[in-house]
Each structure stands twice: as structure tokens, then as C-alpha cells.
Amino acid sequence: MSVHTLTVDGEEVAVPAGATLLDAVRAAGAELPTLCHLDGLTPVGACRLCLVELEGSGKLQPACATAAGEGMAVLTQTPQLQAYRRMAVELFFAEGTHVCAFCVANGNCELQDVAVAVGMDHSRFPYQYPQRRVDASHPHFAIDHHRCILCTRCVRVCDEIEGAHVWDVANRGRECTIITGLDEPWGEVQACTSCGKCVDACPTGAIFRKDDTTAEKQTHRERPQLLRDAREKHQWQNQ
Amino acid sequence: MQLRCCGASGCRSAGAEALRTALLSARDQLGGAAEAVSIKSVGCLRLCGRGPLVALDRPEPSGAEPACRTELYAELRPEQAADLLARATGRGDALAAQRLDSDHPFFALQKSVVLEGCGVVDPESIDDALSHGTYAQLRRVLLDVSPEQVREQVKRSGLRGRGGAGYPTGLKWDTVALQPPGPRYVVCNADEGDPGAFMDRSVLESDPHRLIEGLAIAAYAVGADQGFVYVRAEYPLAVERLRLALRQARSKGLLGAGIAGSGFHLRLEVRVGAGAYVCGEETALLASIQGQRGTPRPRPPFPAQAGLWGAPTLINNVETLASIPVILRQGGDWYAAIGTEGSKGTKVFALSGAVQRTGLVEVPMGTTLRTVVQTIGGGVPGGEGPDGGVKAVQTGGPSGGCIPAHLLDTPVDYESLRALGSMMGSGGLVVMGDSTSMPEVARHFMRFSVNESCGKCVPCRAGTVQLAQMLDRFVERRASLVDLERLEELCRMVGATSLCGLGQAAPNPVLSTLRYFRQEYQAACRDPVQCEPLDACLLKEGTR
Amino acid sequence: MTAPKLRFATVWLAGCSGCHMSFLDLDEWLFELAKHVDIVFSPVASDIKTYPEQVDVCLVEGAVANADNLDLALQLRQRTRLVISFGDCAVTGNVPALRNLWAEVDGGSRQSVLDRGYLELADRGAQHPHAPGIVPELLERVLPLHEVIPVDLFLPGCPPSAERIRACLEPLLRGERPELTGPDLLRFG
């Protein structure tokens, strides 16, 4: 297997061909915030938190969706990147309605975590309080769109891992919303197998089990990768 | 004698169809000499703001040079049909007041390369196109020229992508052609969405066969046997004429299997957009052709490496492809001799806004903005002073910027415009007069971007919304100096971190107006003394 | 020689007072604090009704939701050297600002919340209160403190734990600017 050698913040690291810059950053022991990325799902490069700078070109590339190349010099923590990341997190908080105090995911929320990681102690951008829906029509699960950050993990896990493609994104721009079926109540969509993968993949408290209340949401965000390995490499958890 | 009636949508909306009908029936009624007048429907005659336009070709007495004189008439009404026919047959001159001066710089300074068939050929007749030499270059290259030689000519021409970014066309063709063997596609991007741009629409409506020829040559040069023309649905006439032209080309054996007796096959299809500006972005366009949401994806891989269905795909814009037949006919060196060192050939501009003469203008690259806006366009109606009342010229649509009047002597080329914080864009030039408020212009474009953002990445989806709201504060004159600082900060962030060109360029109209008209933003910040309580303290210092 | 005591205030705007309860959870450290500060204004530690002049540090709990909140916020900014947004309501608007979700609804957020509270949920005698000067007028939008006045420090949390409050105040007493980083000191909620 061929190997690419590159540097991450000056640290030399070797990754197998086909690895992403995110793999390389992790191999170098550096940390990058991510939100839309989830191991085991196709990367989309949408949240822009894992942007890194390629030294020389000055170009910013999403680490999750960029192939690692021989000789690349990757910078992950320039002051500029840190400033941009913080602004991106502020934009996420401002565009939805995120009230950690009574959220099911309080304490187990990736949005809350990245806010800490980027040092966001308040949002300089006014909160928008958009009119969004809550759909509790499913017998076991519910979605509160106020907490949705449009990472599309639910869309991808349902399509790529479960194969049901219950979810998709509707509309565009700030009107974007996650939908089930033909924008029907989730509970009425026959294609849903109630497998709960979307609950596990959701980084926030947007999709949750109905019997969980404040700060009770537990997730298994490692499962998509485990399932993919089992399916494609015939490697099961017990092996 | 021949009357060429513009039938492109600008003149159509001004009543060109009724005029043509009136001309036909007047000819029948008049009979006699009028019967010898042929009435031909053609494409754009350039001065769109004064349609409907008709060109009258009158043969001169034998021996005279030139053998034929052309007169152009503007703003014709159906009831003037008989007068026009009378003039055509040499009787009377009732329409002298509506005759345009063809020596006027608006016409005299134009150089038709891309538009050489516009207003000349009948866009609905392949026979007419053939008689004007269309498809001759396709036939020639298929039989006598290798794909490498074709690409060589395109490289020699120095042609750069006319969609806005200005990537060298020949290099792009090479990249696609030199991918590992396998299927590949060609795509014509006719999703002309920049507000203020109508160059591509005019080519599609006026001379569709030239585009098909250019696209077919491109397919041959890169080894593609399938292609798509992606046209925006807002251009129904263009879609209709393009579809007709494709049917005609297929029936003449100029598309399909074994074109013109060669071994080259090409299947071309039209795909119609459905109202999404972002589909002008290459990767979004490819998603849309495949029937998906028009959301862009990170590059690399570039479409030239992995495009439609994962195959190498060449994407060129209408004007780029329409230049190809001429380049092959005259040679790359001929084309390279036009224009400037870095930007060769001609460029078509759509001139509109606060300007006397609006319409389609093709000039050599390097022509100054002043020539285009003041000499050709005539400046702002009623405008005075050395800059003719021009306050700024907007180029590049929502991705571009506003160039102030004092920089009108800038030559129009890719690098000069970029250096001014604007860009060539697809070619829309919107002139703004003294009364235009620049924060309002910036907000206009930001609202456009809010509307057209696909919503995939957060800087564009949420950042443009915040920027538009900040601009509201300036337009409504309730901003603060903190807002000004934050506006610039967020502009830089959205520009640097957005996923595709739409978001990356969305702050440009703000940044360029901040650069040249900062005082208007500052004037919109309230004087601390006059502030209402909610804003008062914000003026004192930053919150961080 | 001891340094002159800092003039210290705490303010309660639109919030549940949980942040102040958490402040009281500082327990014996409050005695330590008292060595360094004079509490010149506070709903839990002072009877003074008017916000005094020349305050050094002020912890502000709560969002700005009504006319009184607004007046007090503007006043304290003018009279205070260092203003700290104290807890999620002051930092983000949090629960009090949820009525902003009705801002675009017919009637707006103010009317919607009043109707809900005084008419729809009333058991009997449903009517809006009419007592000028007693019930402060609601603002149409509930705002976090920094959208009203400049804020110097942000202390998020619902409520911020006593440890977090101490981590913020201790450096200030030494004349240093606190660096609040990491989940223990920065997490919302």
C-alpha cells in the first residue's frame, strides 16, 4: 500500500493513500472541530469547521473532504482559522434556536462542545429565532427543527447505512429544512424502519428518543463506522 | 432588398412580432415593388433599449462600394410597416427620425466575433446558418484536423473562459482530453444568472447553430461523445430555439452517429434549469443535470477529472464555445492578436442601467470602461460632467463589484478588474447614476445571495443573512462604527470559508463599495449624540 | 497595606435568579470575597434601590426584556467599569428570549406572551393588568445584554457553577483578566 507523507502544523505524518486530511490531522495527534463529518458517512464539507490552510497556497480546504497528498503542509490552528471557526459556530447558534439549559442533549451535544472548543462565550450575531416545527408523530422518536444545524448526518446515515432514505433536505438557503418522505409527518412515512440511526448520528438534540428528557440523550456516534466496516470489510465488533 | 427584423426577446417584448406580422401583410397589400423585399427574422441587432429594431439592406446602384447599404430603424410601430416598405423600395423617407446613425460609436466601435451571426442569420433556419458558413469548421476539423491540433489552436488563441473566472480554455480542454481512457462529457453552461447579464441569451436566441458547432468541436477535441446544454428556464425563447436547432442539426447529420461522414459520434441534449442561480457553479450544475438538488461539492476533484457520473467533464460557457468556430476559421494567432497580453480576443457586454444606449456590445478586450459606458453607451441620460453623470459601473453581478467613475479609464480585462476588487464576470455592465446609494446597492446584491444560497454550508447560508441584516442598519441609517467593523470581518469570513464561488464572492459587492464609497457607510453611522438608547452605548466601544 | 476595596454589584434583569443562587453557593468563599469588595448594589446582599455611581465590577444576570431592564442596563453601563454578562440569559437571551419565536407571528411576541399569560391561561377573571408604573412595559424583542450595552466579560452557564463564578472573580480581584476556557468554565447550559 502506498503512503503519503505530509506535515501537520510542522509535525511529519504518514498516511495511506486515499486517506483524508482529517485522517492525517488525527494521525498527527492534532485536534480539529467537526460537525457535519461522521466517521462511516460520505463527507460533505458543509460545516466548514475542519477547514485547514495549505501552506504556500493559503487556500482553505475542508480536511474531511480533501485527499491527503504527498508533501502537503497543513496548518490547523492559524489565528485566522481560529477566528473563522469561532464565527462559524456563532452563525450556527444564531440561525437556529439553541437553548442548552433544557435540551435533551445538554452535556452530550457536539454543537455545545465545539462552542467550547473554539472559545465562543457569546454570539456577536443576533439570534434569528426562525419559525420552525417540532414533529413528534413518530411513536419512538421526535425531531425539533429548532435544534437542527443541517449537518445532513441523518440524511446520509439513513441512505448510506440503513438504506431507507427516509430523510432529505428540502428548500434552500436559510429556508432549508430536513424532511421525512414528501415532507410528511415522520410517523406516517412507511419507509422508516424505526432503526434509530438518525438519533444516534444527530450531533445535537434535534432528533431524540421521546422518553429522554433534559440532558438524558445518549448517542452512539461510532455506529455508522462499525456498520460500514462490518458490511464492507467483514470486520465485526467482536473480532 | 431585405428587412432583417430582430426577433430576440428584448425586441419581442417591445412588439417585434406584431411589427413583423404588419410588415408581411403590408407587403401583400402593397404588392408590386414591395414583393421584392424579403422579410427575414433574425437575432439581436444590439441596441436592445430601443426595440423593436429592423435593419434594411438596400443594394446600391451597380458599381458602387459597398454594394449594399444598411440602415437601422428603431422603436417601430406596426402602423409604420408601410412606410418602412416604401423606404425599402426607394419611395419616401417618412421614418428618417427613427433611423439610427450606423457610424455612431455604439455600432462603429463594436467588433463582432462571437456575435458575427447575431442579427444576420435566421436563428430558426439551419439552411440559413449553413449558407453563412456555420458548421464548416466542424466538418473541416472532423475530416482534416486531429483533436490535438484543435486544442493547439485554442491554446494559441489565448481564449479564457467567458463565464467569469477566466481559466484558460485550451488548458481545460487538455486536462479533460488527457484523463485516463473512458467516457467523458461536454457541457455548455447556459445558466446565465447574473442579474444584468443577457449576452448568452442573445447568442442562444440569435445564433444557436454557432454554439452547437462550438460544442461539437469541443467534444471532438476532448474525446467526448455525449453532451448537455444547461439553459435556465427563465429563457423560454432560447430553450425553444436551441431545441429546434438541435433537431435540425440531427436531421442534417451534423449531430448523432458518424457526423459529416467522419467516425465521430455526438449526442447532445438540452437540460432546462428550474430557477436556481447557484446552478451556474460547475459542480452544482452537474448535480442539476443529474436530476439532483443543485448543491455544489468541494473541489478537488474538479469536473475535468470527475464530473457527470464520475467521468471527466468539460464545462464551458456559451460565449466561450461560440468563439471556437471563428478561432478555427481564422486561426488561433488571428484571435490572439485581438485584445491585450493577458486577455485576448473580444468580450461581449450587456450594457444596462442608467445609461442612454442599452444593449449588447462586443469590443476587443482592453477597451476602457469609459469607452464602453460613455462613448458607446452615452453615459447617464441627462448626466453632466466629465464622467457623464456616472457614479459607478457594476461588473460581475453578485460576485463582482462597483467601479467608481474616477476609474473609468481602466481597460476591461480579467486582471485589471480583479485588481479593482471586481471581476469580469459573465459580462453584465450596469451603470449607476449619482442618485444611487451604495449601501443600498450592496444590500440589493446581498439579498440576492441570501435568496440564491443553496443552504449547504453555514457561512453562505447563515452569514449572508447576517450580512444583509447589517446592511439594513446602514441603509436605514441606524448603524454604528462597531457594525462597520463587524461587517468587514464577516465579509472576510464568508469569502474565505464558503464552499463554492457563490458564497466566496457574495461579499464582493459589499467590500468593493466599502473600498470606494466608504464615506457613504460612515455617513450612515449615527452621530453618538443623536442616538437612541439602544444604540447609544454600542457606539462607545467594541463589545469585545 | 491593603488595596482599596473594589465596589462590587450584582444585578438581576429578566432571569430566574438561579445565577444569584449559584453565587450564594460560593459559601465560605463569599467571606474571602467580602475582604476584597464592598457590595454596593445587589438583590441578594444589599438594600440599596438605586444603582450607585463608580462601580468597579458588576455581574448582570438576565436578559433585557422590559423597559425597566433596559433603563437599568443603560444606567449600570454608565456607572460601571467592568460589566460581566452573568449566565446564559444575559449571554444569549436563553429562556426569557424564547418569546422572540413569536416575533413574526400576528400581534408580535409581546402581545402573544401577555395574551397567553393573562387571558388564555387564566382560571377566572381573565384580563390584562392595568397598573401604570407598576408592571414595566415589555420590549417587543428580548435581547441579550451585549446587544444593548457593551459587555466586557461573558460568564455563560445555566446557571454558571459556583466554581466557574469564582474562576471569573478571583483573577479580577488580583487585577487580572480571567481566561475562561474549557468545558468546565465555558459550556452553555
Next chain:
Amino acid sequence: MIAPLSAPPSAPSRADLPPEADLPAEAVERTSRLIRQHGSRSDALIEVLHQVQELYGYLPPGALAQVARELKLPLAQVFGVASFYHLFRLGAPTAHRCAVCLGTACFVKGGGELAARLERRLGLRLDDAAGNGTWALEHVSCLGACGQAPVLVVDGHLEPRLPVDDPAALDALLGALGLSANDASDAGTDARADGSGTGAR
């Protein structure tokens, strides 16, 4: 009473019926036909949606479900595509529609004022699909008719060079185009032959 051995057959639930059950059979058949003409290829989705919209005037949920089934696409994906593109309508349109161009050239020439005037005149909000019940007013980003700015599209017909600087002439023209509020007290004569744009609320 003897208990039945098995549960009685229940009435078919709404979910068991094909979703296009309440659409005209002829339109459903034509939809199938046009999908077959596209070789049932899923990449033809946008082309198919254009044609289905021509059939119904908008994209009813039942038709979307039929398209999804016959193109072998997930329902959510079809809805995602249909709702992405602004020219697709997901609800039944009003009887009359007017589009005001807010492209840059039209903006410079007063398109914004024109839109505001039409909002007042028709008593509706821009880009509210429900309009005033008879008319809906939407914005378009640019029609490429910049040489004729400012322009309107009234029921599919492009109206060039609206005289925004001359309110009286503008009002007369808008009235002649049938662009009047349902309320007859609003100024403007209704010269439209079919009398549309008035009354029928």
C-alpha cells in the same frame, strides 16, 4: 354472540391507497407516459417535474409520489429536488400571477419601488404564494431583459419599460393590465377583457 374468528377486514387506510388516487386518471396516465419517454431515467427528474407542472399548474403531492415511484427514487429525494428550485410550485397557484424583476438593471431603474407599489396596490406581500387570493406577486432575479428595465411579467407576458417616474401613467398602465386590488375602491380601471383581477375573492 359468537366472536369472529378473525378480525373483520378494516376499511383500507389512506396510506394503502396509491397517493395519486385523487388525481384525474388522465393526468396520471399522461405522467406515466412522459416518464417512459424519458426512459424512466432518474436523472430526468427535473425535466419530468417541469412537464408534470405543466399538466397540473403545480406539483401536487400525489404526482410527486407517482414520479418517485416510476423513476425509482425515494420520496424525500423527489421532494428535496422539487422544493430546491424556485420555479417549481408545491401549492396550487392563484388565478393570476405577476412577477417583478429585481435584477440589477431593474433595481437601478426603480424595480424596488415598483414592487412596493404593487404590494400596496394589490394588498398582498411580495413572494407570498397565496397573494390576495386572486393575484400573487413574486420577484424574479433577472429575466435578461435589462435593456427594457424595469420589467414585469403579467400572467406570462413580459411588460417592458414601466414608467415608474410618472405615477399617473404607471397607475393607468397597471390598471390596464388588470393589476388592481379586489377592492374596487382602489384606483385603476380594469380594462382586461375577462375582467380578471377583480371581484372573485
